[in-house]
Amino acid sequence: MTYLHDVWLGVIEGITEFLPISSTGHLLLAEHWLGARSETYNIVIQAGAILAVTLIYWRRIVELLANWRQPENRDYLVKLTVAFGITAVLGLIVKKLGFELPTTIQPVAWALVIGGFWMIAAESYAARLKDSSVITLKVAIAVGLAQIVAGIFPGTSRSASTIFIAMILGTSNRAAATEFAFLVGIPTMYAASGYELLKQAMHGGGHENWTSLGIAFVVSTVTAFIAVKWLLGFIQTHRFTSFAIYRIVFGGLLLVLSAAGIVG
Template sequence: MTYFNDVLLGVIEGITEFLPISSTGHLLLAEHWLGARSDTYNIVIQAGAILAVTLIYWRRIVELLTNWRDPDNRDYLAKLTVAFLITAVLGLIVKKLGFELPTTIQPIAWALVIGGFWMIAAERFAENQPDRSVILWRVAIAVGLAQIVAGVFPGTSRSAATIFAAMLLGTSNRGAATEFAFLVGIPTMYAASGYELLKQATSGGGAHAENWTSMGIAFAVSTVTAFIAVKWLLGFIQTHRFTAFAIYRILFGGLLLGLSAMGLLG
């Protein structure tokens, strides 16, 4: 793999990880053309995107942790914790059951298309609700469950699933729903990455054989790109709906299905 490919994969990961368009579909397509990557490589570049979001929200995280005696902060932290624990416990159960993610294009392409239409319908429903920024307990539970759904059905998009779960169940304000979804995603993705790295290390996954220069380049590019993408998204949703992302998902998913039907993608 050339360093240009590392830059390209870092850009794809950084843009797609937190935008509601599914990183899985884009990265599978990239792998088809650029070659498959190791599990360690996948984890490292994803960690770059997680780091970017952590940097964006670091003031909010510090405020929540240092002012936990404030009733509002304590309540918010409790809901974040519950959402994370739901994902963590169910995620471990799914792992123990031996669930394996699909590596073919078709199921992911269908998830992109169906998810796009679902996003349009969900946005219209949420738009008719009162503008509410509060995070209800049912929202916290739903976000935790939505992360599992996104993990089990690649192409769903973790960010799309969690944001719209929040919007449909009471947090109709896009900014508030997105913040909660992303804050839950930070410990969830760190934990998942740590779990996978530990599994690689204990099973002799061959981390010593990795090209750490390539991974370092992809990690750095992913971090910078994700930082820019998420900053842009947080500004965009202040005045725009998610419809543009839904349309993109439908078009991209349709393209993947077409390429698959022609035998150009496996």
């Protein structure tokens, strides 16, 4: 039965990591019934989702790196580097200061609800802007800062915060904003996962069931690949409104369950 739990956790992580609905709230609720997992376990299944997005964008990544001398590719790489650099530097400072809200039901639920309303307002504003796929330096800086905000406030959703800040600051094209947010997320999340795994290893890390961890990793990778592929097709013709409504409803449900003492 334990391995079935690993499958479920892998599916939940894979679906929710890159969709703008926050993986944190879903994993918190799942672990309430399926049992809490170690920090190493959670990091590794997240790495599965990152691997999936890397596979989806591998052609774009190779194109950018192989043809970096082309002005448009070089400019895009500079913007990616700026966004990642801001996140890396400020992220280390935030970690050292210990400035992060607790990963518990109530703050995560409020972040889901508030984030849902923010998404509706941001997309409504972006819809009135001229369609643009250009990533400006302002957008790159803001995306880097948005990743820090998502790290400080669990439940915010890294993808939601980065996509929508890009959209309201000028990259109003949903596909272009999403691509930049996901490409920035690849090195950011690899670095964060590597940092946390190194920290776990240095502090002993405890004993892991590597079979369970391996199952969850593979399931997370496959599920995330399918989920992100679907999302990239969906946003070509649809707005993010359905995700925003889902966040508000799910966050509200978590608040009700917490108030009733069903989840803590």
